[in-house]
Amino acid sequence: MYQIIRKRCLNPTVTQMDIAAPLVARKAKAGQFIILRVDEEGERIPLTVAGYSREEGTVRIIFQTVGATTALLAAKEEGEYIADFVGPLGVPTETEGLSRVCVVGGGVGCAIALPVAEELHRLGASVSAIIGFRSKDLLILEEEFRAASDSLTVVTDDGSYGEKGNVTQPLQVLLEKGEKFDRIIAIGPLVMMKFVVATAKPYGIPVTVSMNPIMIDGTGMCGGCRLTLWQDGKRVTKFACVDGPDFDGYQVDFEDAMSRGAMYRSFERHAYEATCNLLKKGEE
Amino acid sequence: MAIQPKRNEMPTQDPALRAHNFEEVALGYSEKAAIAEASRCIHCKNAPCVSGCPVNVKIPDFLSAVKEGNFEEAYQIISLSSSLPAVCGRVCPQETQCEAKCTLGIKFEPLAIGRVERFVADRHNGSAAPAPEQPHPNGHRVAVVGSGPSGLACAGDLARLGYAVTVYEALHTPGGVLVYGIPEFRLPKAIVAKEVEGLKALGVSIQTNVVIGKTLLIDELFEMGFEAVFIGSGAGLPNFMNIPGESYKGVYSANEFLTRSDLMKAYRDTAATPIMKGGRVAVVGGGNVAMDAARTALRLGAEKVYIVYRRSMEELPARREEVEHAMEEGIEFLLLNNPVEILGYHNPDNPRDEKNGFVTGIRCVKMELGAPDERGRRRPVAIEGSEFELAVDAVIMAIGTSPNPLIKSTTEGLETKPWGGIVVEEATGLTSRPAVFAGGDAVTGAATVISAMGAGKLAAKSIDALLRKEN
Numbered sequence: 001m002y003q004i005i006r007k008r009c010l011n012p013t014v015t016q017m018d019i020a021a022p023l024v025a026r027k028a029k030a031g032q033f034i035i036l037r038v039d040e041e042g043e044r045i046p047l048t049v050a051g052y053s054r055e056e057g058t059v060r061i062i063f064q065t066v067g068a069t070t071a072l073l074a075a076k077e078e079g080e081y082i083a084d085f086v087g088p089l090g091v092p093t094e095t096e097g098l099s100r101v102c103v104v105g106g107g108v109g110c111a112i113a114l115p116v117a118e119e120l121h122r123l124g125a126s127v128s129a130i131i132g133f134r135s136k137d138l139l140i141l142e143e144e145f146r147a148a149s150d151s152l153t154v155v156t157d158d159g160s161y162g163e164k165g166n167v168t169q170p171l172q173v174l175l176e177k178g179e180k181f182d183r184i185i186a187i188g189p190l191v192m193m194k195f196v197v198a199t200a201k202p203y204g205i206p207v208t209v210s211m212n213p214i215m216i217d218g219t220g221m222c223g224g225c226r227l228t229l230w231q232d233g234k235r236v237t238k239f240a241c242v243d244g245p246d247f248d249g250y251q252v253d254f255e256d257a258m259s260r261g262a263m264y265r266s267f268e269r270h271a272y273e274a275t276c277n278l279l280k281k282g283e284e
Numbered sequence: 285m286a287i288q289p290k291r292n293e294m295p296t297q298d299p300a301l302r303a304h305n306f307e308e309v310a311l312g313y314s315e316k317a318a319i320a321e322a323s324r325c326i327h328c329k330n331a332p333c334v335s336g337c338p339v340n341v342k343i344p345d346f347l348s349a350v351k352e353g354n355f356e357e358a359y360q361i362i363s364l365s366s367s368l369p370a371v372c373g374r375v376c377p378q379e380t381q382c383e384a385k386c387t388l389g390i391k392f393e394p395l396a397i398g399r400v401e402r403f404v405a406d407r408h409n410g411s412a413a414p415a416p417e418q419p420h421p422n423g424h425r426v427a428v429v430g431s432g433p434s435g436l437a438c439a440g441d442l443a444r445l446g447y448a449v450t451v452y453e454a455l456h457t458p459g460g461v462l463v464y465g466i467p468e469f470r471l472p473k474a475i476v477a478k479e480v481e482g483l484k485a486l487g488v489s490i491q492t493n494v495v496i497g498k499t500l501l502i503d504e505l506f507e508m509g510f511e512a513v514f515i516g517s518g519a520g521l522p523n524f525m526n527i528p529g530e531s532y533k534g535v536y537s538a539n540e541f542l543t544r545s546d547l548m549k550a551y552r553d554t555a556a557t558p559i560m561k562g563g564r565v566a567v568v569g570g571g572n573v574a575m576d577a578a579r580t581a582l583r584l585g586a587e588k589v590y591i592v593y594r595r596s597m598e599e600l601p602a603r604r605e606e607v608e609h610a611m612e613e614g615i616e617f618l619l620l621n622n623p624v625e626i627l628g629y630h631n632p633d634n635p636r637d638e639k640n641g642f643v644t645g646i647r648c649v650k651m652e653l654g655a656p657d658e659r660g661r662r663r664p665v666a667i668e669g670s671e672f673e674l675a676v677d678a679v680i681m682a683i684g685t686s687p688n689p690l691i692k693s694t695t696e697g698l699e700t701k702p703w704g705g706i707v708v709e710e711a712t713g714l715t716s717r718p719a720v721f722a723g724g725d726a727v728t729g730a731a732t733v734i735s736a737m738g739a740g741k742l743a744a745k746s747i748d749a750l751l752r753k754e755n
Contacts, residue, residue, distance in 0.1 A: 023499050037456060043548060043556035044456075068556060084456040086493040216543050216557070219454045219495050220688040221464070223522035223537035237524055242689055256531045259641035263533040266638070267558040 002036075002085040005058050007078045010140040013065045014108055015074045016050070022057030024087045030115035031093025031210065031246055034059060035218040037084040038072045045069050046215045048112040048245065049088060059087070062111030062140070068271035075279055089218050090245045093185065093208065095119045102174065102181045103149070104167050104196050105131045106188020110141050112210060113187040117148040126150050128179070130170050132192070136161035167192060168199045175203045183208060186249065190261065194254040207249035211240045213257060214264070228253035289392040292321040294399050299612040303582050306468045306551055309609055310374070315353075318403040322350035324395050328387040333397060336385035338738040341365045343382060343397055350400055359408040362401060367437040367737055370409055370475045373402025375466060375572075376734045377603045409478055418487065422446035424751050427510040429496045429691070432460020433733045434516035434724030436479060437740030438747075443486040445748055450510070451488060454495040457547065460518055461725075462733070464547040465539070467576050469583065470606070473546075497690030502698070502720060511754075512719045512747045515706060516740055519725040520688030524681055525568070529626030534560060534643035538569070538577040538682035545580050563677030564588040566646050568623055570600040571730070574682035575607065578615050581680065589615045590674065594622040594651050594664045618674075621648040622666065626679050645675045684730050691726075705729055713743035721746060 006018040024034060033048045051060035065074045076082065093116050101120050105113030110131050120127050129149035133139050134157045146152050153170040154162030163170060171184070184207045186196040193209040200207050215225040218241045225240040229251040236251075238244065295311045296302070302309050313321065325347040333343045341362055349358035362369045378384075378398035386394035424447050428435045431453040439449045457463050459476040484490065494500060496517070505513050522537030524530050541559070544550040548557035565581040567574050570593035578589045591610070593600055596619050600607065611617070627645040631637035650670035653662035687704035699707040699716035706715055706722040713721040723739025725731055 023494065027499065041549075041554075041556060084493050086454065086456075086495060087499065089495065089498055216540060216548065217455060217464070219498075220521050220690055221518075222540040222543045223524075224540040224543075226524075226531070228531050235526070237526070237530070239521055242521070253531075260531055260533060262638075262641075264558040271556065271558075 001081040001083065003081050004076055004078055005056075007076075010062065011138050013138070014062060014111075014140055015065070016060065016062045016111075017073075017076075018053070018056075018058040018060050019082070019085055020057060021059050021085045021087075024059050024085065025052045025054055025057045028052040028059055028088040029092035030095065030119045031112075032088035032090045033218070033245060034061070034085060034087030035089065035215070036061075036073075036082055036086075038069060038076070039083050042072070042083060043069055044084070044216055044218065046089075046212065046218055046241075048210065048212070049115065050111040051115050059085075062108065064108040066272075067268045068275035071272065071275045071279060086218070089241060091243070093119070093210070093246050095123055095125075098123075098125050098182045100126045100180065100182050102128045102130065102171065102179070102184045104171060104184060104186040104188070104192075105129070105145075106167055106186075106192040107133060107138065108140070109188030109192075109210070110145070113185070114141050114144055114148065116185055116187070117145060121148045128174060128181070129153070130155070130167045132156070132167040132188070133161075134158065166195075168195045171196065171199050175200065175205070181205050186210075190254055190258050193249060193252075197249040197252075197254075201250070208246050209249040209252060211245050211247055211252065211257065213240050213261060215241055217241075228256040287326065287388065287392060288320070288324055291324070291393045291396040292317045292399075294396070296609070299609075299614070302469065303613045304585075306583055308472055309469050310605075312406055313399050313403040315403075318350055318400050319353065321396050321400050322347040324388060325351070326387060332385035332387065333382040333395075336382040337365075338381065338732075338734045339365045339741060341382075341401075346404065347395070347397075347400065350404060355404055355407045356411070358404045362404060367440045367741065368433060368479055368733070369401055370405035371433070371462060371471060371479065372734050372737070373398050373405050374471050374475075375603075375732075377732060379604045381734070409475070419444055419446045421448060421487075424448065424755070425450070425510045426512045426514065426747055427452065427505045428514045428516065429502075430454075430460055430516040430518055430724075430726075431458035431480070431490060432462060432516055432518050432724060432736065434736040434740035434743075435460065435514065436483060437737040438514045438516060438723070438744045439488045439740075440483055440486065441741055441744035442747060443483065443488045445744075447748075447751075449488045451483075451490045452494040452496050452500070453490060453492045455547065456492050458490050458492060460516075464543045465573065465576070467542065467546055467580050469579065470576065495690065497694045502691065502695045502717070506719075511751055512721065514713075514740070514743045514747065515691060515715070515720065515722040515726055516724045516736065517688055517691055517726045519685040519730050520704070521686050522681065523684045523686060525623060525683065527623060527625055529628055529643075530681075532626055532628035532643045533641050534678040535626055536560075536678065536680045538567070538573045538680050539685065541577050541680050542573070542580060545584065551580070551584055559584065560678050561585045562587065564590075564675060565678045565680065566590045566592050566623075566674060566676045567680045567682055568592045569682030569684075570595065570602060571682060571684075572602045572606055573730075575602045575610050577680045577682050579610055579613060581678070582613055582615060590676070591615060591617045592621050592623060592646070592648060592674075593617065593619050595661070596620055596653060599661055618648070620651045620653075620664065622651050622664065623647065623679075624649050624671065627673065643677055643679055645673050646679055647671055647673050685725075687726060687729070695720075703729070712746040713739060714746060719750065
């Protein structure tokens with residue numbers, strides 16, 4: 001059992017928790033992920049590490065309530081326990097040897113982009129951060145990003161905060177101005193990462209994307225997290241849990257990943273509704 | 285007395301009934317049938333059955349005990365050589381091991397050794413066995429990586445010798461392939477849980493949610509005070525065919541399909557983990573895992589299940605009983621067929637159509653058997669122009685696995701074969717690293733529960749010898 005040490009609501013649908021997991025906290029690095037189960041009957045879900053304290057032995061997770069499991073998790077309070085918490089899994093984000101990096105975060109993906117920006121900043125790289133949200137009330141971690149970057153641009157789809165538009169527009173502006181990034185690191189919805197790649201392509205700047213496919217064991221056994229990559233015109237199958245979750249954005253087949261991600265959409269919708277009804281009943 | 289030429293039948297659940305439930309298929313011998321079957325043993329001089337068993341269970345001796353009605357004595361005889369009798373009695377491929385060597389088999393049906401073993405183990409597990417004697421601690425610590433058959437066997441033998449053993453398991457439940465791979469209807473999970481409880485009673489500590497190679501490294505285990513390590517991390521990532529269409533929705537690896545159903549209980553209506561139920565399903569492959577996946581799909585409500593295998597029935601590697609059971613349940617075997625493409629749905633008028641990207645079929649080519657390959661198996665060759673389409677809603681790939689890279693990539697000096705299997709000294713199970721032993725699928729690639737168990741026992745013996753010498 002793993003105790004929830006702290007809980008904070010970042011916006012109406014996004015929750016931050018620090019979980020007591022000393023073995024995971026000892027090893028965790030930016031870009032890695034954990035797998036958790038809320039209770040004995042729960043499903044295993046992967047969440048990317050949003051931070052950690054090696055001294056305290058806690059690992060920070062930030063998640064959006066999008067389905068049954070995240071709804072159950074969000075309903076847990078400080079001091080309560082979750083059944084399982086395993087990690088750190090996956091390969092850490094490559095941060096060494098970079099001097100000028102653009103970190104692009106979209107929505108709750110910003111929670112994962114933040115530790116990457118912080119690590120780059122700590123290593124002395126110049127960090128330009130671009131973070132995007134649908135609207136102002138969904139904004140998270142602005143101050144943290146400001147502290148971890150040399151320049152920060154915030155965009156919202158509806159223009160309710162920062163610049164109006166999506167993350168590719170300020171990226172395009174920076175690239176047109178002749179910014180010579182060693183790398184762009186994009187973390188967010190698949191469609192956002194796909195367009196970041198398309199934006200960067202004419203400038204020949206390497207793009208790292210963080211993939212978050214459906215996963216079950218997360219340890220290199222089930223193959224559910226497989227992705228299609230194109231390497232030198234050849235189709236290659238890779239597994240996000242052991243080969244990733246970071247991949248070369250130019251190689252990832254995003255159409256394929258988007259299609260596979262929707263495999264259980266109708267099941268998930270029903271499970272979510274059932275859980276919400278259950279939670280509501282509990283409150284009454 | 286004349287020898288009874290045929291073996292005693294073991295009752296099974298009616299195929300029409302069992303195709304829709306996850307309860308155990310084979311129901312086990314009655315006391316009478318077990319004694320009758322054990323009495324068929326002619327106690328031939330050489331006892332070739334013993335050499336046919338990967339762990340050399342003293343088969344004629346335990347059969348004698350059963351014949352006399354001394355079932356607990358029979359259990360103790362088996363336990364001298366095997367750590368998991370209730371499991372092996374159910375999942376061993378006896379027809380290619382002990383029973384293949386049975387002298388009775390020359391003229392008659394071989395003795396049903398596996399069925400008698402299962403009876404003995406179930407009888408023992410069903411009776412209130414006295415708590416195992418706590419072994420006297422010898423003060424030495426050993427770490428075991430993985431709680432599958434090899435890890436459990438290794439841990440059990442070491443614990444009985446007085447070692448303080450900690451087993452590290454990556455998943456949330458111990459048992460390895462016995463819980464995530466082999467389905468409930470073939471190996472009830474309660475039996476695995478019983479074996480694990482038995483180990484705990486011996487003082488073995490089982491730490492779940494620890495991925496060795498990630499959470500802790502092999503080198504750290506030594507820093508923590510363990511004097512030897514056994515790696516039984518099992519098979520790894522599933523293989524795919526690399527044919528077009530493998531990323532359509534509805535294409536599973538057998539590992540994923542079985543993990544969803546077995547480990548995550550997706551077969552229950554209330555489960556939090558989803559799985560595709562119903563429709564037409566093609567399972568590609570011919571091993572036990574393919575049979576398990578096909579029969580699981582059937583029980584989840586599939587209206588039609590095909591096994592697509594590129595060789596003929598003669599080469600099909602699955603355990604004979606599983607093949608027979610699958611056929612009785614109505615699974616159709618499409619032999620000498622090889623998939624060349626998986627087909628998917630595309631609505632050209634509506635890119636948002638929810639059916640887009642789901643499997644609609646599989647294109648296969650008919651095969652014929654050509655010249656034998658280096659292993660003596662006749663190589664299947666495609667028959668030109670014989671392609672055909674089969675309409676299915678899901679495709680499950682059960683064509684083997686490649687070793688997990690996590691331990692190899694984080695353990696300096698651990699030698700592996702080009703395909704990824706850990707290199708060990710055959711006589712001891714020792715790897716290229718001092719005091720690090722390995723066994724099971726991590727060494728051999730996909731094999732059997734009993735051979736993994738044998739490797740675990742061998743490593744336990746070697747670890748004991750090593751630590752005795754050092755101290």
